[in-house]
Amino acid sequence: MSFEEEMEELESAEDFLQYFQLPYEAxxxxxxxxxxxxxxxxxxxxxxxxxxxxxxxxxxxxxKLLTRAYQDFVDSDAQTEKVFKVFHMGEAQTAFVALSDIKT
Structure with missing residues (x-):
């Protein structure tokens, strides 16, 4: 099996960590x-x-990149890292609307 084919077989984070023989905390x-x-x-x-x-x-x-990704969450947490868009949705948004764009 090629490396790409082996990677396609992996499904979970645990599968990836075990495949690369990386130590991790469950x-x-x-x-x-x-x-x-x-x-x-x-x-x-x-x-x-x-x-x-x-x-x-x-x-x-x-x-190396998987180790880095895992370590990000050992040293921090999901809310701080904000990987997914949902964590950005509650942040204040600023928008500028020019007065000329407002029509009555």
Missing amino acids: SVVHVNRLHILQRFHNYLQQGADSMPEDETAKRAVYS
Whole structure:
């Protein structure tokens, strides 16, 4: 199986962490699994242009980024990290409407 095929088989945060043989606290993953996976996905997208072609190097980058995503939630929490849009919805929004745009 290729690296990409192996990655497609993984479903949960635990699957990913176990695949890359990364130590983790089950309690951290239990509370933040979707946030960890989304952050991991975001990190992968940010580095997509510079991703190595070599499978061994790519595995190392994936492992590093997953470790970083997991660690974000060891050191912080979901509400502070605001991975998902729903956490931004309660923030104050500012908008400017020019007086000329208001029609009577």
